[in-house]
Amino acid sequence: xxxxVCIKQVPNTNEIKINPETGTLxxxxxxxxxxxxxxxxxxxALRLKDQYGANVTVITMGPPQADAIxxxxxxxGADRAILLTDRKFAGADTxxxxxxxxxxxxTLDYDLIIAGRQAIDGDTAQVAPExxxxxxxxxxxxxxxxxYNNGLCLVKKETEExxxxxxxxxxxxxxxxxxxxxxxxxxxxxxxEAFDKEVxxxxxDKIDVDxxxxxxxxxxxxxxxxxxxxxxxxxxxxxxxxEEAVGIIISKLKEKFII
Amino acid sequence: xxxxxxxxxxxxxEQRDGVIQSVALELLGKAHELAGVLNEKVVAVLPGHNIxxxxxxxxxxxxxxxxxxxxxxxxxxxxxQYAQTICQVVNKFKPSILMIGATxxxxxxxxxxxxxxxxxxxxxxxxxxxxxxxxxxMTRPAxxxxxxxxxxxxxxxxQMSTVRPGVMQKMTRDANRKGNVITFKPEFDKSKFLVRMxxxxxxxxxxxxxxxxxxxxxxxxxxxxxxxFEKLQALADVFPNAEVSSSRAMVDAGIIDHDRQVGQTGKxxxxxLYFALGISGAIQHLAGMEESDFIIAVNKDKFAPxxxxxxxxxxxxxxxVVPLLTTRLAAEIEKK
Ligand SMILES: Cc1cc2nc3c(=O)[nH]c(=O)nc-3n(C[C@H](O)[C@H](O)[C@H](O)COP(=O)(O)OP(=O)(O)OC[C@H]3O[C@@H](n4cnc5c(N)ncnc54)[C@H](O)[C@@H]3O)c2cc1C
Ligand SMILES: Cc1cc2nc3c(=O)[nH]c(=O)nc-3n(C[C@H](O)[C@H](O)[C@H](O)COP(=O)(O)OP(=O)(O)OC[C@H]3O[C@@H](n4cnc5c(N)ncnc54)[C@H](O)[C@@H]3O)c2cc1C
Numbered sequence: 001x002x003x004x005v006c007i008k009q010v011p012n013t014n015e016i017k018i019n020p021e022t023g024t025l026x027x028x029x030x031x032x033x034x035x036x037x038x039x040x041x042x043x044x045a046l047r048l049k050d051q052y053g054a055n056v057t058v059i060t061m062g063p064p065q066a067d068a069i070x071x072x073x074x075x076x077g078a079d080r081a082i083l084l085t086d087r088k089f090a091g092a093d094t095x096x097x098x099x100x101x102x103x104x105x106x107t108l109d110y111d112l113i114i115a116g117r118q119a120i121d122g123d124t125a126q127v128a129p130e131x132x133x134x135x136x137x138x139x140x141x142x143x144x145x146x147x148y149n150n151g152l153c154l155v156k157k158e159t160e161e162x163x164x165x166x167x168x169x170x171x172x173x174x175x176x177x178x179x180x181x182x183x184x185x186x187x188x189x190x191x192x193e194a195f196d197k198e199v200x201x202x203x204x205d206k207i208d209v210d211x212x213x214x215x216x217x218x219x220x221x222x223x224x225x226x227x228x229x230x231x232x233x234x235x236x237x238x239x240x241x242x243e244e245a246v247g248i249i250i251s252k253l254k255e256k257f258i259i
Numbered sequence: 260x261x262x263x264x265x266x267x268x269x270x271x272x273e274q275r276d277g278v279i280q281s282v283a284l285e286l287l288g289k290a291h292e293l294a295g296v297l298n299e300k301v302v303a304v305l306p307g308h309n310i311x312x313x314x315x316x317x318x319x320x321x322x323x324x325x326x327x328x329x330x331x332x333x334x335x336x337x338x339x340q341y342a343q344t345i346c347q348v349v350n351k352f353k354p355s356i357l358m359i360g361a362t363x364x365x366x367x368x369x370x371x372x373x374x375x376x377x378x379x380x381x382x383x384x385x386x387x388x389x390x391x392x393x394x395x396x397m398t399r400p401a402x403x404x405x406x407x408x409x410x411x412x413x414x415x416x417x418q419m420s421t422v423r424p425g426v427m428q429k430m431t432r433d434a435n436r437k438g439n440v441i442t443f444k445p446e447f448d449k450s451k452f453l454v455r456m457x458x459x460x461x462x463x464x465x466x467x468x469x470x471x472x473x474x475x476x477x478x479x480x481x482x483x484x485x486x487x488f489e490k491l492q493a494l495a496d497v498f499p500n501a502e503v504s505s506s507r508a509m510v511d512a513g514i515i516d517h518d519r520q521v522g523q524t525g526k527x528x529x530x531x532l533y534f535a536l537g538i539s540g541a542i543q544h545l546a547g548m549e550e551s552d553f554i555i556a557v558n559k560d561k562f563a564p565x566x567x568x569x570x571x572x573x574x575x576x577x578x579x580v581v582p583l584l585t586t587r588l589a590a591e592i593e594k595k
Contacts, residue, residue, distance in 0.1 A: 014403070123399075125370070139367070165458040165460070166456055167455045224411050227407050245575045245584075246584045
């Protein structure tokens with residue numbers, strides 16, 4: 001079985017702070033990580049490999065430094081790694097990103113394509129379903145568990161009310177939640193070997209695409225402006241004992257006609 | 260594509276088991292406002308099975324027209340069945356705007372559809388406006404709620420967005436509103452229906468959805484334990500329509516169910532009154548509650564960031580405040 005896992009390098013948004021003077025994001029010194037949902041997806045693929053002997057290829061589109069997450073994937077147990085990197089990809093929205101990834105994956109052998117549900121930076125959760133459409137494959141999103149049997153996937157999908165069990169034949173695209181599993185650590189041997197393995201560098205010429213649909217040129221959406229949220233002006237804060245506190249709360253609730 | 264061929268504001272009317280979802284009504288409210296600016300119509304697209312009877316309700320909440328697609332294949336949401344349906348509706352009726360609730364259904368359907376239609380999609384919007392040029396400006400949080408971005412899609416149609424549930428305001432239902440109901444018959448390519456639903460399991464949590472509550476008594480790590488939350492429940496019981504909710508810290512600790520979590524990875528709520536008790540006010544929590552009408556925060560740390568969004572802040576031990584407040588409030592309400 002051939003499995004392709006889409007992984008993205010993201011800034012750890014947990015550690016992003018806002019500069020109170022300029023109201024902009026401080027990205028300096030913020031560590032880059034493998035997107036958490038993608039790591040869950042990679043773990044899911046590696047478990048299939050442990051069970052059935054699959055061949056796991058990881059692919060990312062990004063700048064040259066995204067090499068780091070591909071090496072991490074090697075150290076966890078991936079067999080092949082592809083870095084799609086080219087200026088022509090720059091400025092891509094989700095449609096152009098998914099189109100480029102699909103163009104690269106088309107040239108590979110695959111039975112199962114796994115992606116994360118959502119990247120913690122762009123936060124759209126759109127790339128994988130759009131990619132599935134470009135590839136003409138069925139999709140299941142919000143995957144928290146997978147049982148594979150002879151070309152058939154039984155997928156547990158999380159919903160607002162509970163979950164669904166869905167059956168889908170390979171080839172297909174699944175998007176996985178980080179809570180699906182506990183990803184393995186990189187092995188020491190894996191880390192040693194990861195440095196010697198080859199990360200294949202692919203440019204736009206190498207993949208099956210119409211160059212007009214790549215990058216900013218191929219992106220229907222434009223970020224017109226971005227800003228940090230305006231702070232609402234805080235109300236009054238009282239440092240008082242419980243007795244007084246309750247008095248203040250009740251009179252406020254009356255004033256606001258809540259009681 | 261000829262931009263001028265595309266007109267009207269379309270809303271995907273999500274239903275589950277034949278029940279119209281609250282987010283669909285919220286979107287109709289917003290669509291009504293946007294269509295007013297554009298001088299266009301609000302059209303609800305309602306796919307499902309035996310659902311035509313709900314069309315009138317969509318009209319009463321703001322639709323001028325309802326397109327019903329009533330087919331057994333559409334009983335439960337499945338990506339391909341719905342994507343083929345809505346894609347054909349869009350190609351025939353050519354909307355300028357298509358809004359979809361950002362639920363697990365909408366966020367599965369939206370991108371599939373956008374790629375099929377080769378148009379842009381803005382994810383999980385919290386604000387929608389029309390620019391002076393008549394284009395849709397879609398504002399959404401990114402980077403874990405740290406950044407807001409305004410996105411436009413000026414060269415492609417329809418302009419698509421998924422919209423976060425709980426953010427837009429419904430119109431007041433008006434039983435006298437009139438509108439058209441149209442039936443649309445899709446042509447299915449069933450060879451592409453490859454996903455089969457084996458089971459749809461609802462885990463009955465036996466309580467009201469926190470997004471519907473008028474008052475939320477929300478607790479965080481400062482509440483600490485199950486017993487602490489029982490005290491919060493006692494406070495909630497004083498109000499006629501109050502529920503207990505929580506920060507993620509208490510969900511991760513296994514004390515509260517995930518469906519009670521407020522915030523970026525939980526629910527967005529907008530009650531009349533929100534108590535934040537022992538919640539520090541992390542940005543991911545604020546993202547889910549700061550639009551509440553009135554926020555009361557109780558925290559023993561006077562520098563807690565929750566105070567920056569609170570309308571009333573109390574620096575005190577919540578273990579002392581909550582029981583006393585419960586008795587006093589009960590007495591006040593009794594008096595009435
Ligand atoms: C502030 C801001 C807001 C934005 N809003 C939008 C918007 O509303 N609509 C829009 O179309 N674009 C938007 N974009 C652009 C979008 O962020 C980029 O196209 C980005 O490359 C992909 O989107 P994402 O990070 O949301 O990924 P998601 O769609 O959340 O990613 C889902 C999964 O797809 C896979 N994946 C995603 N990107 C890659 C990659 N580069 N390599 C390998 N696998 C990948 C991963 O498995 C990932 O878990 C926005 C950008 C910014 C800066
Ligand atoms: C990707 C991502 C998504 C997230 N999504 C969410 C989300 O959806 N919702 C969410 O809530 N969080 C979310 N978080 C987590 C968030 O960052 C915080 O960790 C979390 O909200 C903290 O919960 P808390 O305020 O209850 O706990 P803490 O931050 O530990 O705060 C506890 C507070 O209680 C106060 N306190 C303690 N004892 C008392 C007492 N006796 N009386 C009064 N006050 C007391 C303390 O002073 C403190 O301020 C997310 C994080 C990430 C990385």
